[in-house]
Amino acid sequence: MFPNHRPRRLRRTPALRRLVSETEVRPRQLVLPMFVKEGATEPIPIASMPGVVQHTRDTLRKAAVAAVQAGVGGIMLFGVPQTRDATGSGGVDPNGVLNVSLRDLRAELGDDTVLMSDLCLDEFTDHGHCGVLDDNGNVDNDATLAIYADMALAQAEAGAQYLGPSGMMDGQVGVVREALDAAGHVDTGVLAYSVKFASAFFGPFRDAVESQLTGDRMSYQQDPANVREALRETALDLNEGADLVMVKPALAYLDVIRAVREVADVPVAAYQVSGEYAMVEAAAANGWLDRRRTVLESLLAIRRAGADVILSYWATEAAGWLDQR
Numbered sequence: 001m002f003p004n005h006r007p008r009r010l011r012r013t014p015a016l017r018r019l020v021s022e023t024e025v026r027p028r029q030l031v032l033p034m035f036v037k038e039g040a041t042e043p044i045p046i047a048s049m050p051g052v053v054q055h056t057r058d059t060l061r062k063a064a065v066a067a068v069q070a071g072v073g074g075i076m077l078f079g080v081p082q083t084r085d086a087t088g089s090g091g092v093d094p095n096g097v098l099n100v101s102l103r104d105l106r107a108e109l110g111d112d113t114v115l116m117s118d119l120c121l122d123e124f125t126d127h128g129h130c131g132v133l134d135d136n137g138n139v140d141n142d143a144t145l146a147i148y149a150d151m152a153l154a155q156a157e158a159g160a161q162y163l164g165p166s167g168m169m170d171g172q173v174g175v176v177r178e179a180l181d182a183a184g185h186v187d188t189g190v191l192a193y194s195v196k197f198a199s200a201f202f203g204p205f206r207d208a209v210e211s212q213l214t215g216d217r218m219s220y221q222q223d224p225a226n227v228r229e230a231l232r233e234t235a236l237d238l239n240e241g242a243d244l245v246m247v248k249p250a251l252a253y254l255d256v257i258r259a260v261r262e263v264a265d266v267p268v269a270a271y272q273v274s275g276e277y278a279m280v281e282a283a284a285a286n287g288w289l290d291r292r293r294t295v296l297e298s299l300l301a302i303r304r305a306g307a308d309v310i311l312s313y314w315a316t317e318a319a320g321w322l323d324q325r
């Protein structure tokens, strides 16, 4: 009687499949990244990210409430300032767009969600790098750290509960942790971008924040070829006090998520980035992919690889779909 083993017996009915399904995505595990544009009077569509906008202060509040009502677990905020300078001073300014909007969201949402803030200079510098430049035009690690410390305090004071240092400067987690503790913000957490690759998948994000970058970030973001280096970055960040560690991008780096999961004793996040979003949206708009199935399958894959938390531009919509199942 061949075959003696029939794995299909576990797949025969929806009830069987539901019973033995190994991995699940829940709305609470999703974090919605959002953009707010200084001075905007209506939401501005981002061409390379159909469905995602640069919010006004007002529409930001409303969309954030909708996300929370859909069950999304957190919000990660990015600011798009009207003016930029060499040192990114708009990021430190308590009246800068990011800090003002963090205050808005905290007032609106209180502790109903986890409010997170991008802690990086690239949106605020006129050269578009994630740090300040030295006389030779190179990103100056330690001078940048001093600014990150000030930025961390401004964001904590504005009500951010978790800070996401994403600039890939050496020592950034330690400097942020120390600055927070010294100012009494011991409850403000650090979501460390431990593993951030110099990725082509960030392309649409540069539209979203109107990046003025010329050149690339290869001297600070990681080589996509390297996984040992990713584990070293993770170990350093844990040592410096990271509360969560993150891998970014997600879908092209599932092996890295798995490897980090195996060494990290804190929750692991993964960021499904702008290029991952744009690829699916473009293919779906052409009728080449089933949008909903593709989105849910990629979220599931990222969870299966070992991510506890997923940042996704589809968070609100996906939460709605997941709730119906």
Ligand code: PBG
Residues within 6 Å of the ligand: 118, 120, 121, 122, 123, 130, 166, 167, 201, 202, 203, 204, 205, 217, 272, 273, 274, 275
């Ligand atoms: C830097 C930052 C970037 C992203 C998140 N934080 C851009 C970059 O490193 O170039 C990319 C997110 C995405 O592509 O969705 N502040």
